Amino acid sequence: MKVRSIEELREELLKGRQEPERQIVVSGGTCGYARGAGEILSALREVVSSRGLGNQLMVKETGCHGFCEVEPFSVVRPWGYLYQRVRPEDAPEIVEATLEGRPIERLFFCDPVTKERIPKAEDIPFFRRQNRLLLGDNERISPEDIGDYVALGGYRALEKVLREMSPEEVIEEVKRSGLRGRGGGGFPTGRKWESCRRAEGEPKYVICNADEGDPGAYMDRSLLEGNPHSVLEGMIIGAYAIGAHEGFVYVRNEYPLAVKRISTAIEQAEAYGLLGDDILGSGFSFRVRVVRGGGAFVCGESTALMASIEGKAGEPRAKYIHTVESGIWGRPSNLNNVETWANVPLIINRGADWYRQIGTEGSKGTKIFSLVGKINNTGLIEVPMGITLREIVYEIGGGIPGGKRFKAVQTGGPSGGCIPEELLDLPVDFDELTKVGSMMGSGGMIVMDEETCMVDVARYFVTFLEDESCGKCVPCREGLMQMRRILERITRGEGREEDIPLLEEICEAMKDGSLCALGRTAPNPVLTTLKYFREEYEAHIREKRCPAGVCRELITYYIDEEACTGCGRCLKVCPAEAITGQKKEPHRIDPEKCIKCGSCKEVCQFDAVKVK
Amino acid sequence: MKVDLKKVEEILSRYDQAEHSLIAVLQDLQKEFNYLPEEALKLVSDRLGVPYSQTYHVVTFYKAFSLKPRGRNILTICMGTACHVRGAPKLVEEAKRVLGIGPGETTPDLEYTVETVNCLGCCALGPVVVLNERYHGGMTPRKLSSLLQGKEG
Numbered sequence: 137m138k139v140r141s142i143e144e145l146r147e148e149l150l151k152g153r154q155e156p157e158r159q160i161v162v163s164g165g166t167c168g169y170a171r172g173a174g175e176i177l178s179a180l181r182e183v184v185s186s187r188g189l190g191n192q193l194m195v196k197e198t199g200c201h202g203f204c205e206v207e208p209f210s211v212v213r214p215w216g217y218l219y220q221r222v223r224p225e226d227a228p229e230i231v232e233a234t235l236e237g238r239p240i241e242r243l244f245f246c247d248p249v250t251k252e253r254i255p256k257a258e259d260i261p262f263f264r265r266q267n268r269l270l271l272g273d274n275e276r277i278s279p280e281d282i283g284d285y286v287a288l289g290g291y292r293a294l295e296k297v298l299r300e301m302s303p304e305e306v307i308e309e310v311k312r313s314g315l316r317g318r319g320g321g322g323f324p325t326g327r328k329w330e331s332c333r334r335a336e337g338e339p340k341y342v343i344c345n346a347d348e349g350d351p352g353a354y355m356d357r358s359l360l361e362g363n364p365h366s367v368l369e370g371m372i373i374g375a376y377a378i379g380a381h382e383g384f385v386y387v388r389n390e391y392p393l394a395v396k397r398i399s400t401a402i403e404q405a406e407a408y409g410l411l412g413d414d415i416l417g418s419g420f421s422f423r424v425r426v427v428r429g430g431g432a433f434v435c436g437e438s439t440a441l442m443a444s445i446e447g448k449a450g451e452p453r454a455k456y457i458h459t460v461e462s463g464i465w466g467r468p469s470n471l472n473n474v475e476t477w478a479n480v481p482l483i484i485n486r487g488a489d490w491y492r493q494i495g496t497e498g499s500k501g502t503k504i505f506s507l508v509g510k511i512n513n514t515g516l517i518e519v520p521m522g523i524t525l526r527e528i529v530y531e532i533g534g535g536i537p538g539g540k541r542f543k544a545v546q547t548g549g550p551s552g553g554c555i556p557e558e559l560l561d562l563p564v565d566f567d568e569l570t571k572v573g574s575m576m577g578s579g580g581m582i583v584m585d586e587e588t589c590m591v592d593v594a595r596y597f598v599t600f601l602e603d604e605s606c607g608k609c610v611p612c613r614e615g616l617m618q619m620r621r622i623l624e625r626i627t628r629g630e631g632r633e634e635d636i637p638l639l640e641e642i643c644e645a646m647k648d649g650s651l652c653a654l655g656r657t658a659p660n661p662v663l664t665t666l667k668y669f670r671e672e673y674e675a676h677i678r679e680k681r682c683p684a685g686v687c688r689e690l691i692t693y694y695i696d697e698e699a700c701t702g703c704g705r706c707l708k709v710c711p712a713e714a715i716t717g718q719k720k721e722p723h724r725i726d727p728e729k730c731i732k733c734g735s736c737k738e739v740c741q742f743d744a745v746k747v748k
Numbered sequence: 749m750k751v752d753l754k755k756v757e758e759i760l761s762r763y764d765q766a767e768h769s770l771i772a773v774l775q776d777l778q779k780e781f782n783y784l785p786e787e788a789l790k791l792v793s794d795r796l797g798v799p800y801s802q803t804y805h806v807v808t809f810y811k812a813f814s815l816k817p818r819g820r821n822i823l824t825i826c827m828g829t830a831c832h833v834r835g836a837p838k839l840v841e842e843a844k845r846v847l848g849i850g851p852g853e854t855t856p857d858l859e860y861t862v863e864t865v866n867c868l869g870c871c872a873l874g875p876v877v878v879l880n881e882r883y884h885g886g887m888t889p890r891k892l893s894s895l896l897q898g899k900e901g
Binding site for chain 2: 166167169170171205348352353389432445447451508509510584593596739
């Protein structure tokens with residue numbers, strides 16, 4: 137049924153809809169499912185239906201809430217209790233307690249720092265410090281139910297734009313909001329739209345870049361899985377502003393759930409006439425297709441992505457002519473990232489003036505970061521631009537696990553850099569991160585502790601990029617290979633004194649000479665680790681020593697005889713039979729036989745296995 | 749192995765017969781056959797009007813495609829940064845120790861294929877492996893070894 141107004145849509149979708157006040161919400165993103173959310177949902181539904189409780193209590197699946205650390209978890213409404221690491225066996229108790237309005241204390245979140253149990257999600261420091269303008273709705277929406285999105289005011293921005301605003305006014309509003317591209321480049325979104333609108337040529341295309349390739353970043357997946365209609369609404373508004381009638385969502389093939397949920401959202405929007413011909417009776421037409429990526433990191437680059445949509449290999453081209461003028465099939469094409477699109481309805485609904493108040497001078501609004509690696513509270517966080525790294529790592533992230541020392545936080549994916557402890561008070565926005573040699577990128581933040589070797593990290597990123605370089609231009613293809621060889625040599629303890637200046641020289645050549653941003657930014661991980669952690673490189677080269685105890689050729693495992701209780705666990709797991717010892721006597725590792733797999737260290741309960 | 753070209757035709761019929769359908773068709777073929785047989789690729793090139801050389805370029809460019817038959821069980825090891833700092837390289841070694849094959853390889857009996865992926869976006873669970881589309885988080889070499897041996901036994 138095609139609707140003519142959002143009021144009509146609300147009437148159609150929400151009439152007779154009555155949800156019980158008591159709800160058990162389960163976070164059902166990919167991570168949640170990986171930890172058993174599916175089993176918990178079935179268990180809860182089974183209890184509710186077998187006892188005929190459907191009218192008193194609702195079991196609701198939503199997208200990811202972002203607190204991956206305690207997945208799978210459920211939130212019980214109306215109180216907002218958060219139960220962490222729930223198991224299917226807990227289902228009957230959760231249902232009973234919810235009916236009685238009683239909390240289950242043993243399932244409360246336990247703060248890793250204070251060890252205090254916190255009943256409600258809103259009081260957990262991880263959530264309290266955030267400003268969840270985009271992610272907040274993930275907690276309230278069933279991603280495959282357009283009704284939930286509409287109930288929360290969804291598609292009102294689209295209606296406002298189509299009824300009350302000219303395309304130029306929409307562009308002006310987005311320009312004034314100060315929104316910058318969330319995919320990495322930080323280009324002003326309104327200006328991009330304006331250039332594309334003014335460009336000669338028909339048809340025009342809009343594209344949603346959901347080829348989230350940066351390892352350690354998954355906010356786009358979470359938005360597509362959790363609130364696909366918000367992204368779609370942003371795209372339709374953008375298409376109207378630009379004058380495009382066709383759009384593409386380019387999604388990584390590694391994100392099957394995101395592909396499914398955005399495809400469902402498109403079908404629903406088509407069914408109600410929010411996509412297709414004559415949207416809401418406005419005369420404006422727009423269609424969207426989902427394109428699945430083929431698994432190439434470089435396809436996150438705009439020209440490569442557009443080549444891939446055309447069915448070609450995703451090789452970037454030089455951008456003397458911008459894609460807003462000549463993109464897909466040589467037509468004006470406007471590409472924005474998932475998170476950027478999701479910001480658009482918000483700006484239209486609440487106004488550019490409101491949006492401008494959030495953030496810093498040059499970077500407005502909030503940004504979603506994925507806080508991962510050696511951190512207590514792993515998850516997706518949405519914070520206002522300008523928050524400091526220290527607040528992110530210690531207040532939201534709860535610090536480093538196991539009492540280890542913080543070493544660095546890596547931002548911006550493989551093109552970003554490693555930021556050391558002395559810069560923890562840096563306010564996070566597009567410009568500040570660039571100043572210290574890193575970048576915002578798509579918002580991955582990987583925390584590293586004292587047991588992370590920075591030379592190994594540089595080698596990791598260079599190896600990654602060498603593998604992903606499309607090979608079209610020489611500085612990137614050859615530069616990465618040479619850098620990888622040098623870094624491997626250093627991690628093997630065969631580094632030479634001249635390696636550091638040579639690395640720096642290659643970095644400069646790549647920055648100047650590469651064709652696309654992949655090659656131009658590829659030196660960042662090497663340059664920042666050299667800048668802030670040079671002594672680690674020097675220890676590898678001069679002393680043949682890996683201070684973090686990571687580089688295999690430079691370390692040996694041994695057992696601390698004082699700490700060893702002779703329990704025999706390590707002896708049983710050693711795949712190389714390198715460990716000997718009698719029960720209740722200290723054990724020993726034969727360095728000749730040891731393959732340095734670390735299994736013994738992993739099983740030891742007394743911290744007796746050491747690395748030197 | 750004889751390739752059922754009817755299946756290829758059936759997949760082709762779902763899409764526009766044009767170059768821009770190439771990657772989507774290849775993805776469906778890969779899913780159907782678990783690899784991309786030469787006869788199928790020739791037919792696809794012909795139907796979509798794409799030179800065979802260009803189809804070959806696309807197939808070898810993207811990671812999602814394989815020209816060789818893959819194993820019945822697919823083990824994917826995530827090599828994202830978060831998994832890397834939490835020990836993913838040790839999982840690759842363990843898989844090699846247990847199955848005797850490295851990333852991109854298939855056991856001669858076609859039982860297992862080991863693959864690596866840049867990031868699955870489940871960083872909180874790291875290190876992560878996926879065995880036959882089931883995610884396993886918090887992996888250690890020891891857990892991986894029992895996972896693989898449980899599968900074999």
